[in-house]
Amino acid sequence: MAEAAMSIEFEDIQGLVRFGYKHLTQACFLLLRIRDAGAARAWLANAPVTSAITRKPPPRTAVQIAFTCAGLHALGAAEDIVEGFSAEFLAGMSSDESRARRLGDLGANDPARWQWGGAQDRMPHVLVMLYAVPGELDEWLRTIRAQCEAGFEQLDCLSTSDMDGVEPFGFVDGISQPRIDWERERAAHDEEQFEYTNLSCLGEYLLGYPNEYGAYTDRPLLDRARDPAALLPRAEDVADKADLGRNGSYLVMRQLRQDVEGFWRFVDGQAGGDAALSEKLAETMVGRTKKGKPLVEVSGETDDLNAFTYDGDPEGLRCPFGAHIRRSNPRNADLPPGWSDPISRLVRRLGFGSDALRNDLIASTRFHRLLRRGREYGGAPGEDVGLHFICLGANIARQFEFVQGAWLAGTKFDALPGEGDPLLGHRLAGADGMPTDGFSMPAASGPDRRLTGLPQFVTVQGGAYFFLPGIRALRYLSKVQP
Numbered sequence: 012m013a014e015a016a017m018s019i020e021f022e023d024i025q026g027l028v029r030f031g032y033k034h035l036t037q038a039c040f041l042l043l044r045i046r047d048a049g050a051a052r053a054w055l056a057n058a059p060v061t062s063a064i065t066r067k068p069p070p071r072t073a074v075q076i077a078f079t080c081a082g083l084h085a086l087g088a089a090e091d092i093v094e095g096f097s098a099e100f101l102a103g104m105s106s107d108e109s110r111a112r113r114l115g116d117l118g119a120n121d122p123a124r125w126q127w128g129g130a131q132d133r134m135p136h137v138l139v140m141l142y143a144v145p146g147e148l149d150e151w152l153r154t155i156r157a158q159c160e161a162g163f164e165q166l167d168c169l170s171t172s173d174m175d176g177v178e179p180f181g182f183v184d185g186i187s188q189p190r191i192d193w194e195r196e197r198a199a200h201d202e203e204q205f206e207y208t209n210l211s212c213l214g215e216y217l218l219g220y221p222n223e224y225g226a227y228t229d230r231p232l233l234d235r236a237r238d239p240a241a242l243l244p245r246a247e248d249v250a251d252k253a254d255l256g257r258n259g260s261y262l263v264m265r266q267l268r269q270d271v272e273g274f275w276r277f278v279d280g281q282a283g284g285d286a287a288l289s290e291k292l293a294e295t296m297v298g299r300t301k302k303g304k305p306l307v308e309v310s311g312e313t314d315d316l317n318a319f320t321y322d323g324d325p326e327g328l329r330c331p332f333g334a335h336i337r338r339s340n341p342r343n344a345d346l347p348p349g350w351s352d353p354i355s356r357l358v359r360r361l362g363f364g365s366d367a368l369r370n371d372l373i374a375s376t377r378f379h380r381l382l383r384r385g386r387e388y389g390g391a392p393g394e395d396v397g398l399h400f401i402c403l404g405a406n407i408a409r410q411f412e413f414v415q416g417a418w419l420a421g422t423k424f425d426a427l428p429g430e431g432d433p434l435l436g437h438r439l440a441g442a443d444g445m446p447t448d449g450f451s452m453p454a455a456s457g458p459d460r461r462l463t464g465l466p467q468f469v470t471v472q473g474g475a476y477f478f479l480p481g482i483r484a485l486r487y488l489s490k491v492q493p
């Protein structure tokens with residue numbers, strides 16, 4: 012769609028949507044509360060937020076800004092405008108027991124124990140993400156802090172560590188990402204899309220564009236009278252409305268502490284101290300080798316570590332169904348392999364076929380993709396270590412909450428009873444008494460090999476849902492709304 016391609020509004024999109032800022036290896040995340048709304052608005056009106064425009068040479072520093080729902084209120088955003096955001100954003104990550112249960116935030120993960128994002132007085136209003144080339148972060152942090160001092164008080168400053176692309180358990184991370192269809196080439200709502208594809212509609216990540224259903228995700232649309240200076244972009248789908256969501260995204264952040272020693276102690280124990288076996292077992296839990304090679308074969312002659320599906324491994328012999336990457340992206344499109352001819356499709360639509368239940372649970376991967384933008388933290392002796400998990404998406408419920416709840420924390424994923432994600436699971440028994448601390452590895456002959464008694468390796472320390480506005484929307488929010 013050449014016309015649409017010409018009109019990509021990179022200058023209005025915060026850069027994090029387009030870039031991971033990998034060259035800006037230093038980063039820290041300021042969690043702020045607004046103490047003076049007027050001064051906060053004054054800073055936001057001119058804050059040096061970095062856009063998604065490509066710059067040569069690339070910037071040496073970047074700053075990104077996002078708000079929680081509490082933050083929009085504290086800023087003085089009009090109530091009816093805030094109500095235009097999605098229900099999950101309005102409720103927040105830690106708002107109720109049912110959400111906590113679904114996300115696996117139980118026991119040691121309970122929001123009541125979080126360092127931030129749980130209790131009301133530990134709820135950030137604004138997230139200011141700072142990135143810099145080596146050696147320049149401290150100065151950048153001083154500059155931004157000085158600018159925000161009048162309007163904000165600091166709840167926390169989350170540091171990060173550059174681990175050279177390797178997460179603390181020792182695995183290369185950040186290999187698989189959806190490819191955003193910036194050019195809007197792919198027909199949205201493509202009912203004939205049966206094969207797994209990595210190309211994903213722009214509207215899955217940015218509000219104001221068609222998503223994989225060919226629909227526009229709900230967001231605040233305002234009468235023109237609410238935007239007399241025409242600060243905001245106009246909605247593409249509803250005439251005469253100003254679009255506060257356009258070019259913005261939701262940002263999910265979770266601070267995940269990793270028990271690296273406990274992880275390797277467990278796998279070493281299971282492997283009887285055999286180092287090679289122990290590494291193999293850990294790789295089976297992840298679904299990739301430590302260097303990032305997928306356990307299933309990549310297709311064709313390519314060194315693209317992402318060119319694979321699970322079609323060639325229908326029994327999970329090479330990569331167990333429960334491995335972290337197979338849970339978090341089962342790579343099946345609308346219909347699983349072998350179902351793309353018209354008769355098979357009819358059979359399946361009518362609900363026949365022995366695999367129907369399992370396939371239903373893992374189908375439609377394309378509606379549940381996440382753009383991951385996390386950073387590692389800690390690692391000095393005696394210090395906590397883990398991942399500031401960050402992902403972007405236009406629909407928190409259908410993307411982050413579905414992947415986290417149904418696929419990672421879910422104990423019925425892919426007809427695997429008694430298991431949660433081998434890396435992330437909380438291991439507490441379900442309400443029905445069903446254990447969640449198992450991990451099965453299908454075997455070519457004989458019964459599955461099954462581990463039980465997996466300890467908890469990852470603990471949630473904090474988290475919140477944010478809105479990462481388009482830059483025009485950010486400026487709009489810095490004004491008192493009519």
Ligand code: HEM
Pocket residue numbers: 178179180182183184185186187188267268269297299335336337339340381397398400411414415419434435469
């Ligand atoms: C401390 C916690 C975590 C660790 C150590 C971890 C580790 C990893 C590793 C090593 C990979 C393989 C590299 C890659 O394919 O890019 C991966 C992939 C992935 N992870 Fe995680 N992860 C964690 C938390 C999460 C969470 C909370 C989610 C989602 C709610 C998630 C979703 C994904 C997804 C979607 C992929 C890509 C799968 C694919 O497309 O094949 N991860 N993770």
